[in-house]
Amino acid sequence: MHIDLTGRTALVTGSTSGIGYAIATSFAGAGARVVVNGRDERRTREAAAGIREETGSTEIHPVAADVATSEGAEKIIAAEPDVDILINNTGIFSATPVFEIPDSEWRRFFEVNVLSGVRLARHYIPRMVGRGWGRVIFISSDSAVLPPTEMVHYGMTKTAQLAVSRGMAQSVAGSGVTVNSVLPGPTRTPGVEQFITDLIGGDMPFEEAEQRFIAQERPTSLLGRLILPEEIANLVLYVSSEQASATSGAALRVDGGVIPTLIP
Ligand SMILES: NC(=O)c1ccc[n+]([C@@H]2O[C@H](COP(=O)([O-])OP(=O)(O)OC[C@H]3O[C@@H](n4cnc5c(N)ncnc54)[C@H](OP(=O)(O)O)[C@@H]3O)[C@@H](O)[C@H]2O)c1
Known part of the structure; x- marks a missing residue:
């Protein structure tokens, strides 16, 4: 299968590092014009430069904006009024016992992980419908289906994304736009490396901590190791392609088999 995104503009939120950076890079490699986003001007410019260097593409455009705020969403929309592919990737996580999470943190997680994507989708999807083509993907998590005890607020936001994306897909049925x-x-992103080091202990080689993390904390993994960001990007690239036209309203797993059910 040859995936060609020439002529398409893709916005990937939170693409200065980790999974977002890998997705943006894979889109650039497939010929898309890519909008790279993070909160910090310099980090966002550097990420865009890194992707240009890795792929040879000249069509990589940094837009620094905090997508967790309406002002940030407006800044992106002003810079890029139309996109063909929207990847709502920005997300935060942190471990806190559920009975110690204050209201402010419940709200912050909802604003960053859910409302950020809702605001952008609300602007871009009707315009995609007008053009008869579009792809929108919410980057959720295995935590949507298996709420982690150490970060229930994170799990709540990831489950909410499934409801939002399914509902939006239903709202644009038959339009050529998939959600x-x-x-x-x-x-294996820098944040997860730190998370595992903090949880398991920093006094051993990372590969050993990774093995222990999988055995203790994610025992249902069929992969037996952390997933690489490029492995996530491969599925996102396919779902964003012309070829994925019959896939909409779906919750698609690239979880290494962690979710131990037949259907998510
Ligand atoms: N890594 C995993 O194991 C894993 C597993 C399941 C799901 N996920 C999901 O995958 C997504 C990406 O995770 P990741 O691990 O790749 O994260 P990451 O490495 O921590 O990267 C997060 C990205 O989001 C940006 N960001 C954070 N807050 C932002 C905001 N308010 N506005 C704009 N950008 C913002 C960061 O950029 P700046 O810091 O430069 O602003 C960075 O580029 C998240 O939705 C996460 O829930 C990750």
């Missing part, structure tokens, strides 16, 4: 969510499992 889906992708559920990554534990993926």
Whole structure:
């Protein structure tokens, strides 16, 4: 299968590092014009430069904006009024016992992980419908289906994304626009490396901590290791392609088999 995104503009939120950076890079490699986003001007410019260097593409455009705020969403929309592919990837996580999470943190997680994507989708999807083509993906998590005891507020936001994406897909039925969510499992990003080091202990080689993390905390993994960001990007690239036209309203797993059910 040859995936060609020439002529398409893709916005990937939270693409200065981790999974978002890998998705933006894979889109650039497939010929898309890519809008890279993070909160910090310099980090966002550097990420765009890194992708240009890796792929040879000249069509990589940094837009620094905090997508967790309406002002940030407006800034992106002003810079890029129309996109063909929207990847709502920005997300935060942190471990806190559920009875110690204050209202402010419940709200912050909802604003960053859910409302950020809702605002952008609300602007872009009707315009995609007008043009008869579009792809929207919410980057959710295995935590949507298996709420982690150490971060229930995070799990809540990831489950909410499934409802939002399915509902939006239903709202644009038959339009040529698809809306889906992708559920990554534990993926080797700098934040997850730190999370595992803090949880398991920093006094051993990372590969040993990774093995212990999988055995203790994600024992249902069929992969037996962390997923690489590029492995997530491969599925996102396919779902964003012309070829994925019959996939909409779906919750698609790239979780290394962590979710131990037949259907998510
Ligand atoms: N890694 C995993 O194991 C895993 C598993 C399942 C699901 N996921 C999901 O995958 C997505 C990406 O995770 P990741 O691990 O790749 O994260 P990450 O490495 O921490 O990267 C997060 C990205 O989001 C940006 N960001 C954070 N807050 C932002 C905001 N308010 N506005 C704009 N950008 C913002 C960061 O950029 P700046 O810091 O430069 O602003 C960074 O580029 C998240 O939705 C996460 O829930 C991850």
